[in-house]
Structure formats: structure tokens, C-alpha cells
Amino acid sequence: MTHHKFLVSAAALALPLSPAFAQQGEPVQNRETKDDFHNDDMIIVTAPYIDQLDILAGTSALSGEELTENLRGQLGDSLTSLPGVSSTSFAPGSSRPVLRGFQGPRVKVLTDGIGSLDASNTSVDHAVTIDPLTAQRIEVLRGPAVLLFGGDAIGGAVNVIDKRIPRDIPDEAIHVDAIGGYGSAAEDWSIAGSVDAPLSSKLVLHLDGSFRDTSDVRIPGFVVAPGLRDELLEEAAEEFEEGEVEEAAEIREAANERGRITNSASRTQTAGAGIAFIDDGGNLGVSVIYYDTNYGVPARPGVGHHHGEEGEEEGEEEGEEEEGPVTIDLEQIRVDLRGGVNIGGFFESLNFRAGYSDYTHTEFEGDEVGTVFSVSGIEARAELAQAERNGWRGVIGTQIVARDFNAVGAEAFVPKNSLESWALFTVQEIDLGDFEIEGAARFEQTDIAANSINFDRSFNSVSGAIGLAYSPGDEALKIGANLSRSERAPSAEELLSNGPHIATQAFEIGNVNFTTEKSWGGELYARWESEDINLSATVYANMFDDYIFEAATGAEQDELPVFQFFQRDATYFGFEASASAKVAQISSFGIVVDGVADYVRAKIKNNGGPVSRIPPLRLLGGIEAQSPQFDLRAEVEWSDSQNRIAAFETATSGFTMVNASVAWRPLGADAGVTLLASANNIFDVNARRHASFTKDFVPLAGRDIRVSAKFSF
Secondary structure, three states: OOOOOOOOOOOOOOOOOHHHHOOOOOOOOHHEEOHHHHHOOOOOOOOOOOOOOOOOOEEEEEEEHHHHOOOOOOOHHHOOOOOOOEEOOOEOOOOOOOEOOOOOHHEEEEOOEEOOOOOOOOOOOOOOOOOHHHEEEEEEEEHHHHHHHHOOOOOEEEEEEEEOOOOOOOOOOOOEEEEEEEOOOOEHHHHHHHHEOOOOEEEEEEEEEEEEEEOOOEEEEOOHHHHHHHHHHHHOOOHHOOOHHHHHHHHHHHHHOEOOOOOOOOOEEEEEEEEEEEEEEEEEEEEEEEEEEEEEEOOOOOOOOOOOOOOOOOOOOHHHHOOOEEEEEEEEEEEEEEEEEOOOOOOEEEEEEEEEEEEEEEEOOOOOEEEHHHHHEEEEEEEEEEEEOOEEEEOOOEEEEEEEEEEEEEEOOOEEEEEEEEEEEEEEEEEEOEEEEEEEEEEEEEEEEEEEHOOOEEEEEEEEEEEEOOOOOOOEEEEEEEEEEEEOOHHHHHOOOOEOOOOEEEEOOOOOOOOOEEEEEEEEEEEEOOOOOOEEEEEEEEEEEEEEEEEEEEEOOOOOEEEEEEEEEEEEEEEEEEEEEEEEEEEEEEEEEEEOOOOOOEEEEEEEEEEOOOOOOEEEEEEEEEOOOEEEEEEEEEEEOOOOOOOOOOOOOEEEEEEEEEEEOOOOOOOOOOEEEEEEOOOOOOEEEOOOOOOOOOOOOOOOOEEEEEOOO
């Protein structure tokens, strides 16, 4: 077995990495979705700083033209072609990844190895403050190894690699990357660009910016799902019989709305600047980022609420307000630091990464301010990378997080609170020829306090994982097994929520007495990687003690449905598989077929029923003709219906969508110019993702014709 090289992290700029701006266009094969993102020409590695996480994790990635074709306004909607990945799809302006059926705090969203430092994991209506337009590469890491990012990342992690802190000195006097596009379904206009310029032989400057503007999303058919529409029409008939003609007309109008999702438009703009010193002995870089977005939150039909003024009797007309559409205005300023020092000896290098964020978002009801959320926080991590000795290598690190959260307004459903955590972690790997053994461990302490309600609790969690892999002979085949034990402290929202939330249109209730969530996880996998064939299949299971989940209770408070957090035992199991094979060569075109399949099943023990919002069985298959100048692709995505539902949850119908795309490199494969066109949902089907909190009134976009251009010179 060939020994893997031990690589310093992407933060270690002194290594001879191959950044995008040093390449003259993307190789054709980079359009493929790879299960192991270290097989391509761009060597960028994630937190464990080992060039292949073969044992403890399965990995997928989007980069190059494939990333360009899949770009959407939010991170979650950009990744759904990858195995095991769905999306919260709360609204076009707010969508977070769902990995193996997990979402919220169980999925880490990272930028270059540390958290996004926003509020996206606190509620499904909060946008992720990472613009996919500025991403160089997006990696999805699943399995036990993600405990290196945190014991709470049981579902997995999404790591967005950007260029804001440069990783190398460009050869040119100035390097420019640009991308622009248009999508018809939402009149989606987007543009982004970056400039990298060496200021000296060891100093490089980076500048970038992006802008996206969309209208309300066009859809086929009715906005609301059939079951909800029937309920609304029945309610309208009852109101009419009782003489409430105007209310009946309003409800009927909501039930019959079709063609576009009202109040789903968005506008996003970003700007960033970075500078880095890069030397053979080490590196140091810093960046400043500004993110601003304004997006609409589609209304849940049939749900209303009002705020009573102090001293008014319940039901008084003066206490009722006609609320306007809910919109969110979000702004983040972020400062990042990254560096590394080459040490020599037992520890090869010391690498560090830190970020500070000042985040605010305001939820408006029409022109009136509803609630203002503010988050300020810092996250930092440092790792000592061990030099490889006799097949043994590893990394030892520490991480700290500090966050202050505050919500001010009539619907501040979570009190002002602070979170502080620190952790120690390690991953170690031993190469024994045909066998490899890896182990990982993490200790984490989390303190959560809310002074206004005299709440102050501390949680200690210990997580670990061990894996064994066997790869005989030429390493084309690899089979292995992983076992992990993870613990997760409850989030502030799970503990402290108690009140109405206008954006989710729900009354949310937490429980201050929750204990640490614990789980055992196991995986069995097999992979085959050769020049023309790549296969990967994984089966996994997680068994939880004191699993924390949010569920509808059927009750109403403040005219809103009540969603309450509970803690019970639970089980998850599922599989994910992907395949890609070159099946023919026709003239200059290589014919490649590929496919993805994933499924997850989750239930609450002791007759608790299914876990809510679990994605159904999904199959995706495509055929692609690849050449140096043209790539032609057609694909079909089939999603099964989901009828295994929790109490008060609605079923979701299945769908089949057909997509096609073409990529043209008019100046040749190495000229850095690519023009792309795609037709998504060609047959204009009405589709909904079951993982979405808003699926019954926020369907996926209808037929969407997209064109884009990508330049690198």
C-alpha cells in the first residue's frame, strides 16, 4: 500500500498547493462529482489535515464548472445533487444543507474550516451568510470524522473554500476571475468577480465582490400543496356559511394562488478583501468580509396572529393589526485570520485559524420592525500537525467559540444569552500496509447563560471514533468500518425558546432541563476507484439516547401552531451510493454515466413515531458526453413520496425532474473561458422537498432556463 503524504491544512500557505488562480482552466474530469475530493488536481484539505480521510469520513465536493452549474442563492440549494444531501428550502433566500436527514445544529456549515458565525443554525428562516458565488470549492464531509469540527456535527459538515485569504502567489502581475449568470424562474441576475495581485514575491492582495437580485419564484400550478388547499377551501366554505364573506374570500384567494410564490424575492451583495504573507517558513493572512441580504419569507396560508396592547381586553379590535409581508434584512461584517509555521521535528507545523463576526438581522412585518436579532462571536482553532513516522501521522488541536445572542422586539422567542465553549481534539492514523487504522477523540465543554431568566448551565461532552480499512494490492478497492460515540450539548434555542416567531409563523417552546444528547454511530462502506470507474456505497446507523427534536403539538398559542422541543431516544439508519463510469469513446467525446442514490429512515423510540422532515428515497442518474471543448449532459432526478410522517406533519408527493446542460469552452480547454446553459425541471413539474419546514406552501421552482459565463485570466 502506498503511504499517503501528510499535508498541512489549506491554512498552511507555505506548501506548494495548486490554487484555482494558478490554473489555466479546469480539467474536463473536474466536472464530475467525486467521492474523494483529494483525487483532483487541486490539493485543498479540510480540518484533519490528512490528504485522504478514507476511514472516518465519506466526502463529496463541487468545484469548477459543476459548481457553476449548481450555483443558487443559498448554500443548501446548491448541493442537492450530492449523495446524502437535501435542503431545508425554507425560502429562496434561506436554505441550509440537510445531511443524512440531519439539519440545524447537527450540521456544521464552515468557511475554510471554522463556523459561518451567523444565526443560520438557530432557525430555518435564517440565511447562511456564505455566498456560493464567491466559493472556489464546496466540500461535504460525512461520517464520524466531523467530530473534529464539533461533537454536535453528527450529520456532517459543509466546508466552503474561498480565496479571500490567498493561498499562493499568482504567477501573473494580476489575476482576474469572474462569473455572471441569469435564471429565468426567478429572473435571477448574478455577478461576482475577484482580483489577486502580488505586491511582492511574498505578499499577495485579494479583492472580491458579488451581487444577486431575484424576483418572486415562478412555479407550476398551485402554491399550496393539495392537502392544505383542500383544508383552506373547506375553511372558506365554513366562513361563508357563517356570513364572514370577506374572510372567506381571503382564504379562498390564498388557496387558489398559483404561478408564483408571493414574497420570495431576494437581493444579496458581498464584498471582501484579504492580504497574505507567504514564505517558506510560514504564512500569515487576514481578510475582511461584508455580507448583506434582504429576502422575503412566504406566508403560511391560514395562519395569523396579533399583538395585544397592554391593558386591552382580549379580542378588542384595537389590539389587532393587519400585518404586511414578512421580510428579513440581514447584515454581517466578518474578520478572518489564518496562518501557519513550519516547525520541524516531531510536530511538522503549527496552523491556526480564527474569525470574528458582527451579525444583525431584522424581521419586518410590512414596514414595521418586528424583531431584531444580533449575534457577535469569535471562533478560533489551532492544530499541531505531526510529521509522518513509520506510517504513523496525526494532528492535535484545540478550539474555542464565544457567542453573544440577543433578540429585541415583540416576538423575541429566545432571551438574550451567551455561549462559550472550548475543546481539545486529535486524529491519529497508522498505515499497516493493506490495513489502516484511524482513531479520533474530542473533549468539549459548553457553557450557556441567560441572565434575564437566571439560567446558567455547563455541559461536558466526550466523543470518539475508530475505523479500520482494508485496501489490497493496487488500492482500487477499499472496504472498511467505522464506530463512533458522540455527545452534543443542547443548543440555546432548544433550551430557551419560549414565544412567537414571525418568520417561521410558529410558537416555539424549549426546555431548560434538557441533558446532553448522546449517540452511537456505525458505518460500513466499500469504494472502487480506477481510471474509468468510481463506485462508492455506505450504510450507516445512529442510535441516540436523549435525542432532542422539535415537533408540532397540535395546540395553538397567539393564533400560531405550537412547536415544542422534546427529548427521547431515537434511531437513524440509511444508505448513500454514487457511481461514475466511462462507457464509450465516440470521436473526441468520452461518454460517462453516473448516478446517486440515498435513503434515510428515522424514528423516535417507544412508539414515538417517525422523526419529522426526513427526506425520502432519492435516485439521480445522468449521462454526459465530455470533450475538451464541449460537455453535454442530461439527467433525471426521482424522489419518492414520503408517507412516514410525524404527528401533525403532512405527507409529501414524489416527483421526477429532468434536467439538461451544455458547457462550451470556445477558446479551448485551457483558455479559462466557459459558457454554460442549462434547462432545469424541463417538464415544469410541481415538486416539494419533504425536509422543508415550508414545503406545503413553498414548492421548488418550475422550469428554469439558466445561462452563465465564467472567466479566469
